[in-house]
């Protein structure tokens with residue numbers, strides 16, 4: 001739900017093609033071809049979902065050796081039961097190495113996902129997309 005709202009927000013900006021994918025389906029080529037990235041994860045056991053970690057694990061080795069090609073603006077949203085901070089911290093830590101640059105304040109949803117959270121997700125997608133369109137990143 002959060003991902004769909006981010007995607008809707010991004011799609012509301014002219015000239016933007018949105019690629020909404022699961023982490024498992026996301027590849028190095030997707031990073032190469034995109035202007036900006038929004039990463040979403042639940043917090044499981046105080047960490048990101050395993051498939052998000054798998055995405056980083058699969059792509060990092062190449063990125064590490066070709067860093068100049070992979071500077072991208074990014075942000076994060078987290079769905080958590082009652083915390084979410086460590087999943088966020090760990091994603092941010094990994095993204096420093098990619099090297100992605102955080103350009104928007106991350107969102108943490110705690111408990112049931114509310115309409116307010118979905119509106120924030122829409123704004124997140126819209127703002128990042130507009131920034132990409134304007135070339136400000």
Ligand SMILES: Cc1cc2nc3c(=O)[nH]c(=O)nc-3n(C[C@H](O)[C@H](O)[C@H](O)COP(=O)(O)O)c2cc1C
Pocket residue numbers: 041042043044045046047079080081082083084111
């Ligand atoms: C295996 C498992 C571990 C979880 N660990 C945490 C946790 O460490 N911290 C937390 O705040 N919520 C935790 N939760 C709650 C989930 O983060 C919460 O239900 C979240 O909304 C799940 O998002 P999803 O519906 O996209 O899977 C856990 C849930 C599961 C199933």
